[in-house]
Amino acid sequence: MASPDLASRGSFKGRTVIVTGGAGAVGTQLSLAFGKAGANVVVNDISTTSDGKFRAQEVVDEITAQGGSAVLDTNSVVDGERIVRTALEKFGRIDVIVNNAALARYVPFEEDDLSVYKRILDVNVLGSISLILAAWPHFKSQRYGRVVNCSSDAIFGMTEVTPYTFSKGAILAGTRALAIEGAPHGILVNCVAPTAYGDMMLLHLNKMDAAIRDQAKEFASTTYPPESNIPWFLALCHESSEITGEFFSLGAYSVSRIVLGVQDGVTNLRTMEECLQQQDAILKNPKAQINVPRNCDEFNEVTVRGKSARPQESLHGH
The missing domain is CATH 1.10.287 (Helix Hairpins)
Structure with a gap:
């Protein structure tokens, strides 16, 4: 299904963008939007369909079918060097990173163990760090880079998702530190908390009481379509944006600033x-x-x- 134009055609022409979790609810729409806007898109995702095909390949195929430029990357997000190498070998440069990949598990705190924390922190925190570390020297040498990390509204307090919340709090704090270090080199780093109807939200909705579950799903699917997050992602990644070190809550085509005061x-x-x-x-x-x-x-x-x-x-x- 063709995606709507969420940015002007050509607004990212010549830019190379890496989107991790690029076949998820938000990641798919983000990758398609970048492709339509003229970017070279590295669609990173390791998830597969029931018949063993990489889901990200469908996203790449849709981008190229619409005349865009994209490449599949199936490296783990903790292999940042390999993901960056994919971008450099295919497109010769790297300009934008969107750290969108994430894991979550909804269980009471006492049912978790350290192995769960390690697995979730590996993807949600170390995955983001690995990719930024690999791209940072290239950003510095060209005096240009855009990074958007993904946190979550869960940082305000949410039950039965403690490992995920820990990881998203770390992302929020680390974003500010990276923004300070990157500013002298033209590297802008921001953090968003998207709200989207998809696999991640369904983990939460499916735990609701059966009497309200269907109604909640209907409301969420119509109010929080994944594409309703995308315009602000694109704005933060664009060369004309000067925002750095900030945090935003997204969803339903709205944006709110999150402050640490x-x-x-x-x-x-x-x-x-x-x-x-x-x-x-x-x-x-x-x-x-x-x-x-x-x-x-x-x-x-x-x-x-x-x-x-x-x-x-x-x-x-x-």
Whole structure:
């Protein structure tokens, strides 16, 4: 089925893009959109159909059938060097990475074991790191690169998906660090939390009570089609975008900024009893200002501990 135009034809002409998890719900639509916009697309995915064929091959075939340029890559996401080599051997350069591949498992915390954590962290965290590490020298040498990592709204708290949530929290924090390091070299790094009806969401929906499951699926399929996430992905990956080090929640053709902030607090807490007495003042102060620092230096400037530690004259601007 032909995908809609989500970006102008030719807007990514000459750019080479790697999409991991490129045959999943979001990954398929993203790969097709890049292909329509003129990019050379490396569609990375190891999943197969019931007859043993790589699902990503269907995505590649659709891109090329529409006159686009694409290549299949079936390396594991932890083999970043090999994925980058596919891009360089086929297209001669690498400009954009979208770390979309992910694993999740929905079970109560006590039923997980470390092997589950290792498997999920390997794909969701080390897979992203491996690919960025492999591409970074090329980005630096050409003084250009775009990276979009994928986190999840699960970072706000979700039951029975603890390994996945741990991994997505790591992605969010690591994105900011990479953005700071990449900025002097023209490398922009951002993070999105897509919301899409597909295999990942179905893991959650299928655990719902049978009385509401079908209704929930119908709502999700119509409200959160995978393609409703794609325009913001494309915008962050485009050469005209200047955003870096930011986090966004996507879905239903909407975008919201996610912020990691710090509120005004309380100083001079010297005993446990004083801390207990001040818990409401710290957590429930409606007048507390929320500051959104972009790095550790700014964090130290805006925290109440940082303010109290500064010389008194600096607090008054002298």
